[in-house]
Amino acid sequence: MSVLQKLMETVVQFMPDKAPDPLIHKHGYLGTPVSRVDGQRKVKGEARFTAEFEIENLAYAVPVCSTIAKGRIISIDAYDAERSPGVIAIVTAENAPKMKRPPLMDVRHMDKGFAASDLAVLQDDKISWDGQPVAVVVAETLEQAEHAASLVRVEYDEKAARVSFEDLKAEATVPSAVMGEDPELEIGNAQKAFAAAAFKVDNLYRTPHYNHNAIEPHAAIAAWDEDGRLTVFDSTQFVNGCKHALAGMFGLDGDDVRVIAPFVGGGFGGKAALWNHTALCAAAAKVANRPVKMALSREDVFRLIGGRTPSEQRVALGADKEGKFAAIIHTGVTATTTHAKFPEQFSLTPRHLYASRTMSVGQKVVNLDTVANTWMRAPGESIGTFALESAIDELAYAMKIDPVELRRLNEPERDPTKGTEFSSRHLVEAYRRGAEKFGWSGRPAEPCSQRDGKWLIGQGVATAYYPVFRFPAAVRLRIAADGSALVQAAANEMGMGTATVQIQHAADRLGLPLEMVSFRYGDSDLPDSPIIAGGSSQTGSIAAAVQVAVEKAHRELVKLAGNGSPLAGANVEIEARDGGLFLSGEGNKGETYASILKRAGRDFIEVEETSGMPFEVMKYSMASYGAQFCKARVNRESGEVRISRWLGSFDCGRILNPKTAVSQLRGGIVMGIGMALAEETLLDTRRGRIMNPSLAEYHVPVHLDVPHIEIIYNDIPDEHTPLGAHGVGEIGITGAAAAIANAIFHATGKRIRDLPITLGKLL
Amino acid sequence: MKSFAYARAADLETAVQLLSKTPNAKLLGGGTNLVDLMRENIEQPDALVDVTGLPLDRIQERPDGGLVIGATVRNTAVAVHPVVRDRYPLLAQAIVFGASGQIRNMATVAGNLMQRTRCLYFYDHAARCNKRAPGAGCDAIGGFNRMHAILGASDSCIATHPSDMCVALAALNAKVKVVGPNGERTIAFEDFHRLPEDTPHIETDLQPGELITGIEIPPLGFARRSLYRKIRDRASYAFALVSVAAALEVDNGKVRNIRLALGGVAHKPWRATEAERVLAGANAGPESFRQAAEAELAPARGLAHNDFKIELAKRTIVGVLGELAGG
């Protein structure tokens, strides 16, 4: 951590808190299960996703991907491809426009945008991973482009590739930083404390490569106008980031690039950064001199878009006789590439969860010649909680203590490593409510003690954890003379309910009925700010900006209302209700927005505001928490695992919309079930090639794998966050795999520390 | 996908003619496997002869109690047929445990027999595969081979036949009816699919120019008490790691009649003749079931990722027979 950063963290401790937002405790649309505003359009098939935009004169592009992981291209023979029907252009390093290398993510410079890999491909003959695009074929139809792409022959000079995590993990080194934090942290002498502890466990946990597999494969449409301006439809979680990164690559001004993404069919982090296909689509459009669409096939997604790194983690826990942690040691290795530089932050998890007398955490990273790894739902916490929460379960058995009780015993009073106050942490309450609802106390303590015919039954529990992030956001707000309001932000809707919740919010804050508020988003022409659908930050980030924008609009409206208005010179508080501004506690003394604007002869007023820096996140220890309870059935004969019950009890601040929030939490848990039991990207280490690039062979959970998932939540607002809320997008997957592994142990007495827990491991 | 010619045959004669006269032609059933493979450029026919218009879409009861199922009958139609469900429950179960509802609605009986392996290396042009390119080598042997054969594999190929339905048909001693330029013939089910040996690209006994017209299932009274059990990596919509189709008749605690076949273990649906031999007349109890399973799996060989399937197959056999014996 830099000196400046340290200084900042100290200074922030002395900064006063922002006055709590009165809306936190007000009952309105927020907190009610409003259905998604785009739900009907989606169900009717009317919502347009990136690949569905109809553009005149559109041509279709298909990438040709490398089949070696490292080396050089000797030659590309496109003779047959060029002559294939419908082919317009074949773009290779020979004729591709110059593209600069895009930046990677830096949390301090989110506004500049970033790419997942800092390689701009098709610029030279170098091959850095199996799947790297080496050519792009543009044709009149998709089928023609696909066929011509199959005719391109590439000759390579192949070099030995470094692709096996297993073989190379010993070479891992300490990265310079992990998400801006020091990669290693020591409190006291953990080794000594561990050695002397009354109870201890010390094991290795492994997680494989995973891929996101959002239902919508990545797609882009790019078009250049006569003035050299670029418009791109892109399935992105970050329109502004995509815009800035693209502008940088093509040497354009940010204002000369427009990125549009009204609907995104899931992303899970896989669409947060700019990936090569979008830049290649723009390059192809330039070469073909026509608008071009590049909609990746499922296989292309596996080859061009990376997923989650594999990991090996050691967790050693020592506890004293009373069950208090004497030492938490959590170390390990993940993989990245020289062009991604992303050591997935599993070692940040143990820093904030439990009190311990000593601690030693840290992580190393090894570079592989693979597609860039990237953020995948709760990067770090999902795999970090698997290891840590499995280990805690192991310790609980070793101590013959209830695993819920062991966690309660080690609940910290302040952040265990930063020493900061928790802004709102009610994990113990989430455990209490969850255990009660799940009937945890009725569970026999001994493993292997429940059976139903051939099925062994067990219950497991684990903590869910995901930190709070907020980014400065800009919004534009228009209030019109018809009394309606329009909120505009360059936000991103992947199906989480972003638009719905912001409409609920603006309606409450403006005192308008829902139907009078609309939300425009998914367009980089809207005010520029780093609003990203990532880090579970988007709702809070926009909300903070909407709050200041509404406050500004209200000030202007009062001014506009002038002296003739009952609002003039009022010495009581003014509140927004009934479609306008009224004096607090004085009935109908006030004026509607429509009336103010009409009197002033205005069609509308429009304000733009930006929320401030997220000092609260530095001042306090802030996170979402939860307790995952599940019941697993394991077939004694075959080792098959079925999850027959799930209850997630969460502590995520105030729940703004139970319907959309619960969907997010459930979706995360479903993904956690996949992570625990079935998902795995098969990378053939002889060549560095992914061998199961399809949904038939990459096993995400099917309906039958997923029980009804019950969700309860504390709903305790955090006074220090926008609307009192914490993020809910990612926490669902955290702790889920550990809860399953723990339930399987309880059922069978077998501890599986290697994900996924496929049935062969339980025979 | 390469461009191709398309013709829809209205009668058998035309179909056979089109098939044998058109160079590099393939038959098209539901297309759920062939079209996938064409999109991957694994199959590259110049012409498709669509057989779904042929009058082969009926299920007929035979006077002896058996069934004749037309080649173009959809998988779903077989699975819901009352006679199938009543007399051959293992067949109905095998079908519904396969693929998804949508795929089964499209898939034809002949297409199911002729579907190709799901070996990951067979599907990837960048890999070496003797089945795709004879003599090229086999990347699965030293690669990911979780789904691969433990029985009857060769140094050339370790792929499995992925069908569930065929495992039940193997247990039922079905016959495959075909017609070709030289007329009609009938092939015993166990002779229809082949082991890989050193010609893994030749998968069945079907000769060039021949097409399947239907399946004959002989009567088998005791098959009313039969089971299909499929073990896979998720609860649905995954191919079998191991499957067992079995029919069992017990008389006075002894095995009177037994039919047993395994799926997911070999290049063909695996009729467990050795286990059947051991069980004939034996006690219908867990010890003899285990003995039979051991005998059947004695020649099994595991690889890096599929070794567990040997024990899994044995346990599944014991489990299924135990259930059928009422234990």
Ligand SMILES: Cc1cc2nc3c(=O)[nH]c(=O)nc-3n(C[C@H](O)[C@H](O)[C@H](O)COP(=O)(O)OP(=O)(O)OC[C@H]3O[C@@H](n4cnc5c(N)ncnc54)[C@H](O)[C@@H]3O)c2cc1C
């Ligand atoms: C995602 C997915 C999952 C699946 N899961 C399973 C599963 O779990 N279990 C399972 O058993 N199956 C599974 N399947 C495979 C499915 O059963 C087959 O695709 C299907 O049975 C093929 O039938 P079809 O009529 O569509 O064949 P087509 O695709 O039309 O043809 C397949 C082959 O049969 C040939 N053929 C067609 N008709 C004839 C004929 N009359 N005579 C001779 N040859 C003919 C074709 O030339 C072609 O070579 C799955 C398929 C998919 C795509």
Ligand code: SF4
């Ligand atoms: S197992 Fe058979 S199908 Fe698979 S790669 Fe080897 S030869 Fe090809």
